[in-house]
Amino acid sequence: MTTMTTATLEKAAEKAATVEFRSLRREFGATVALDGLDLTVQPGEFLALLGPSGCGKTTALRMLAGFEHPDSGAVLVDGEDVTHVPAHRRDAGMVFQSYSLFPHLNAVDNVAFGLRMRKVRTSERRARAAELLDLVGLGDKGERFPHQLSGGQQQRIALARALALRPRVLLLDEPLSALDAKVRLTLREEIRRLQQELGITTLFVTHDQEEALSVADRVAVMRAGRLEQCAEPAELYGRPATAFVAEFVGTMSRIPGTVQDGTVEILGQRLPVDGQAPGAGEVDVLVRPEAVQVRGDGAGTATVVATAFLGAVVRVTVRLADGTEAKADLPAHEAAELGAGSAVRVSLPERPVLVAPRVQK
Structure with a gap:
C-alpha cells in the first residue's frame, strides 16, 4: 500500500466524525437484537464490535449505515441525529463480508460506481478510482473483473469503493471472515495501516477476538444486545469487567476457590480479589494460561492430561485433585519434562485474581 499525500490526509482527518449510539433497542419478533445499547466512538478511532453470533453487533452497524432502524433510541454523527436519514x-x-462487487464491472468501475451515481465527471471519477486502487496495492489491476481476482484482492476493491466518496465513517462487517488465514492476517494489517493514514472513524464487526485485539484502539464486547465492556485491548484482556468478557476474550480457566474476608483461598494459597470481593463462599477463580505456574513434583496432587505445541509456548492441560482442568502456557524447555500422566504442583502468582460465581459442573 502506498503513502497518501499530505493534502489528502489532512482532508480525511478534518472529516473524522464522532458516532453515538443512544439507548438503541431493536426487536425481530421475539428476538431482542439490541437491548439499550449506549456507545460513543471518538473521531478517528478504530473501534471493534466483538461478540458471538446473534449478539447485535451487525445490527448496530447496519443502523449506523441506515439499513436498519431502531424501535427506540438514536444514532448520532457529530451530534446530528441521523436515525431516520436514508442510507445514501x-x-x-x-x-x-461477501465483497458485493458488481461482476460485470472491472475494478476501476467498481470503485468509481458511487461517484458515477453522484454524477461526478468521468475523468475525475476514474482518477479517484485509480488513486484508491494504488492506495490498496492494486494499481495494476484496474481493468480486471471480479472473477479474475482473488478473494483478498476483491475485498481490497470493496474497501477502495467504500472510501471513494470520502466518507466520514468507515463500516467493516466481518470483512475478513471469508478469507484464508494467511490472507486474513495480511489484509487486517493493511486495513489498520490504511485507517491510521486516513484518520477515518472506523467500526469493525468481528467474532474473532484475536482480530479485534490486534487492530482496534478500543474493543466493545457485546452479549445478547448489550454492551458488556468497552476498553483498550490490554485492559480488556488483563482486567475484564465480567466473567463473560474474561472467557470470551482469550483462553481462561476456572479454578474453584473460597472467598473469606476479601481474599480467596485457592490451590493452598490465599490471594487478594481483583475488584469488589463477593461475600464469603465458593467461587471460581478465572486465570489466564500464562498466569498458571506448573512444575514437576512427584508429591504433587495435579496430573498432566495433555500438551500442545503453540510455537513460542507449550500449552499444558492439568487435572487438579478435584477433577477440574486448567491450562498453563510454559516455555518449551520447561514443558519438555512434563508428559501426560506426570505428577505436578500448580500455583498462581501472588497478585489479585478475578472471581466469578461458582459454576456447578
Missing part, C-alpha cells in the same frame, strides 16, 4: 445520505462507507 449517511456519508458512511461500508465493506461487507
Whole structure:
C-alpha cells in the first residue's frame, strides 16, 4: 500500500466524525437484537464490535449505515441525529463480508460506481478510482473483473469503493471472515495501516477476538444486545469487567476457590480479589494460561492430561485433585519434562485474581 499525500490526509482527518449510539433497542419478533445499547466512538478511532453470533453487533452497524432502524433510541454523527436519514445520505462507507462487487464491472468501475451515481465527471471519477486502487496495492489491476481476482484482492476493491466518496465513517462487517488465514492476517494489517493514514472513524464487526485485539484502539464486547465492556485491548484482556468478557476474550480457566474476608483461598494459597470481593463462599477463580505456574513434583496432587505445541509456548492441560482442568502456557524447555500422566504442583502468582460465581459442573 502506498503513502497518501499530505493534502489528502489532512482532508480525511478534518472529516473524522464522532458516532453515538443512544439507548438503541431493536426487536425481530421475539428476538431482542439490541437491548439499550449506549456507545460513543471518538473521531478517528478504530473501534471493534466483538461478540458471538446473534449478539447485535451487525445490527448496530447496519443502523449506523441506515439499513436498519431502531424501535427506540438514536444514532448520532457529530451530534446530528441521523436515525431516520436514508442510507445514501449517511456519508458512511461500508465493506461487507461477501465483497458485493458488481461482476460485470472491472475494478476501476467498481470503485468509481458511487461517484458515477453522484454524477461526478468521468475523468475525475476514474482518477479517484485509480488513486484508491494504488492506495490498496492494486494499481495494476484496474481493468480486471471480479472473477479474475482473488478473494483478498476483491475485498481490497470493496474497501477502495467504500472510501471513494470520502466518507466520514468507515463500516467493516466481518470483512475478513471469508478469507484464508494467511490472507486474513495480511489484509487486517493493511486495513489498520490504511485507517491510521486516513484518520477515518472506523467500526469493525468481528467474532474473532484475536482480530479485534490486534487492530482496534478500543474493543466493545457485546452479549445478547448489550454492551458488556468497552476498553483498550490490554485492559480488556488483563482486567475484564465480567466473567463473560474474561472467557470470551482469550483462553481462561476456572479454578474453584473460597472467598473469606476479601481474599480467596485457592490451590493452598490465599490471594487478594481483583475488584469488589463477593461475600464469603465458593467461587471460581478465572486465570489466564500464562498466569498458571506448573512444575514437576512427584508429591504433587495435579496430573498432566495433555500438551500442545503453540510455537513460542507449550500449552499444558492439568487435572487438579478435584477433577477440574486448567491450562498453563510454559516455555518449551520447561514443558519438555512434563508428559501426560506426570505428577505436578500448580500455583498462581501472588497478585489479585478475578472471581466469578461458582459454576456447578
